[in-house]
Amino acid sequence: MTRPGPGAAPAVGAPGTKALNFKPSMKRLLGLLRPEKVLLGMMLVFAIASVVLSVAAPNILGHATNLIFNGVVGGQLPSGISKEQAVGQLRSEGQGTYADMVSGMDVTPGVGIDFSAVGNVLLFVLVLYLVSAALAWSQGYILNIALQRTIRNLRDSVERKVHRLPLKYFDSHTRGELLSRVTNDVDNVSTSLQQTLSQLITAVLTVLGILGMMIWISPLLALVAVLTVPLSFLVTAVIAKRSQPHFVNQWKHTGKLNGLIEETYTGHELVKAFGRQAEVEREFGDRNDKLFESSYRAQFISGMIMPAIMFLGNINYVIIAVVGGLRVASGTLSLGEVQAFIQYSRQFTQPLTQVGSMVNLVQSGVASAERIFALLDADDEEPDPPVPAVAEKHLGRVAFENVSFRYREDQPLIENLSLVAEPGNLVAIVGPTGAGKTTLVNLIMRFYDIDAGRITVDGVETRDMTRDELREQTGMVLQDTWLFGGTIRDNIAYGDPNASEEEILEAARVSYVDKFVHSLPDGYDTVIDEEGNNVSAGEKQLITIARAFLAKPLILILDEATSSVDTRTELLVQKATAALRSDRTSFVIAHRLSTIRDADLIVVMEDGQIVEQGDHDSLVGAGGAYHRLYSSQFS
Incomplete structure (x- = not known):
């Protein structure tokens, strides 16, 4: 058969043929979650509630800090006077600076x-954290x-698409x-x-909630904290843009390496027989090196995002600590508010760091x-x-009427072929x-x-029938x-899932499977491994003939069914196919x-054309192409 082999033509949608279009692909990927909108809505409600409680906790904890600090300061002031008198x-x-700080505190002189x-x-904060x-x-x-469910549906879609x-x-x-x-990429999307x-x-x-709390505590400190956000996004965008092409190459080379491994393992005996181990190892090493290089570059470049954001977060923390200390000293903010704000600033950069990672x-x-x-x-x-x-x-009459076909537009194969x-x-x-x-x-x-002409079965064009029929x-x-x-x-x-046990055994007897199956330890219950290595080539062929016999087809196609068996088994296969x-x-x-x-009819083909047709005796006597083929085998 003449047809393009793997890689002979540009693959449809092959990875790496165009740059990754990130935004549309991301939007489409998230669109797969649309059928789960009810669950996602519930998840979002739980997420909001969890974040609200976790965000509120530091501010309440700041109140505990104020109680402690106010008690310490109050215990140092003379008792029996008011706060204004103490100030x-x-x-x-x-002690003007100390006085300014005390004036902004809720203290009672002499009370610890x-x-x-x-x-x-x-205790209240602990309950908040537990509920959160x-x-x-x-939510998780x-x-x-x-x-x-989404990944299951995606696998189902891929499986149906393959068929x-x-x-x-x-x-x-x-x-x-x-x-x-079908496997690695779907698993990677799931992960x-x-x-x-x-x-x-x-x-x-969390970012939105913390930002609201920081603005409520101190707009000035919130402005300082927010300045790091655009810088974080800018750093992330710049690094991500450079790493994305390497991720595309990573999965492209993964597919190529898997292809080589599958071919090599399937044809392992052939590789050994022709002594091509060294060549296969070199090709494997080359593809493995390309995968390593693309994976290394992708992970190395994208791995720079998290340290960069952490660096910006640490700078932000230092600035907030200094400005917050000055505000406490001036009495504008309480120590608990600054402590809560510092907690918020750390929590504010933490989600950004997570996003970067x-x-x-x-x-x-x-x-x-x-x-x-x-x-x-x-x-x-x-x-x-x-x-x-x-x-x-349903009689089984098949007719080709001026049929033309080519695998590629620029390479003619079958032109104006007619056959009945x-x-x-x-x-x-x-x-x-x-x-052909x-x-x-x-x-x-x-x-x-x-491409042209028509093929009919019992007078009905095959394109007017369903493929299943x-x-x-x-x-x-x-x-x-x-x-x-x-x-x-x-x-x-497999030829007829609804067949009875008697029909299966009859198909086995007619196809001579019954002759060898009783020599196997479990008979018809013998399990064939994935490669069929526990039965011979001829026995496998007889099983496929039994399968076809059980299907009771109106039209039978035998594609060189005896080419890979020994002479004795060939006779059995010929008898089985004759019955079939x-x-x-x-x-x-x-x-x-x-x-x-x-x-009844022998058709001789050359270069996609029928050059002769007739029975054996007439074609041999004609001295043409069939005669040459016959003489080459029996001269």
Whole structure:
């Protein structure tokens, strides 16, 4: 079959083909949460309540500090006089600064610390923190439910999309690259949302709440604290802009490395046989180095955000401490208010620091999200007709009428091909490699859509039928066998999940699976591993034939089903396929011409064209292309 191999054409939506469009991708990623708006609303209410209580606590704790400080100062003043008298006495003694501070305090001369009041305040603050923590836990629990549902829906969307993609999409992407998007990128989006969304929401609410409290305590100190915010955002934006391309490259090289690993492990024996270990190791090392470099640069650059914001926060802390001390000394603010403000200033920079530390996770998650969106946005295969046509009689007549097809617009393959397969006939398709034999049968199955002409089954054009209906009438036995991890019985029943035990056993007997299955320790319950290594190539082929037999197809396609088995097993496969072909229209792609001598029609293809057609005797006698192929095998 002639078709573009992986990487032969630019991949649809391949990572790295364009710069990451951060804002639209981030908006679309958050849009995935829309179905969970009720849970998110509940989460937001809990988050606001938690933040309000946690923000109120330092101000109340500042009251406890005032009680202690007022008690200490009051105990040092003479008893029996008023606060105004004490202030006047201090001024007369030349202690003006101390007098200013006392005038701004709520003290009673001669009265010390009220420990009972201090204890009540501390107990109240403890209750506030406990309730705030419980609300924060509830917020995280609800958000986790919403996020897990969202990721589950995203996986479902990716899975459904994979089944809607045309075959050409898989031709232009390596399996490792596709698996990386379906698994690694989805997991990375999940991790990014789980580790950032809750903290981001809490951080924003905390900043707003703390900012309101700071303005209420001292507008001047609030202005000093707020000056660091635009600087923090500017630093974050500058660093993030430089690190984002490296995150894109990180996930691009991750996909490429996964593709190489998947190919190498799948063909491990072949790599060993041809002595290409050193070459594979060099290529792995090269791709691993590129992944290391992009990952290192992304993490190193984005990792500069948090230290930079912490540095700005420390400068802000020093300025607030100095200005606040001067305000206490002048009596404008109480010590408790300054202490609360310093707490608020530290809490104010902490959310900004958290946001800075999460930027790399957000960037990585959005980069993965864009790769997933590229998969989801890829063109679907052409939809089925809204009102599908149904043949009056299901006989199995297949006709090609002036069919043209090419994988690429600039590379013609099949041009104006016409062919008729009558019901119950065996049509053998032969020709050199790349002649278009497998392409021809793929067009029957509508794995690809033709460019011109039409293909009909019992008079109905295949494009007017649903793909499910077309493929229910068609069975395939391919050269490359595919078995899934399960029992032999399950693999046979894959052809018809509703088949009875008797029907499964009958299919096994007709296809000669029954001849070898009893030699296995568990018989039909023998579990086949993912690679099918516990049964031989010929036994796997017989199982696929049994599967096709159980499906009872009207049209049968055999793609060189005996090419990879020994002579003895080939005879069994030939007998099994002969039983399978009985009363069915069959298309057989064959390289061993001895297996198709009894075909009703032999079609000889070269370069996408039918150059000869007829039965075996007439084609040999014509001395043309078929005669040359036949002579090359039996001369």
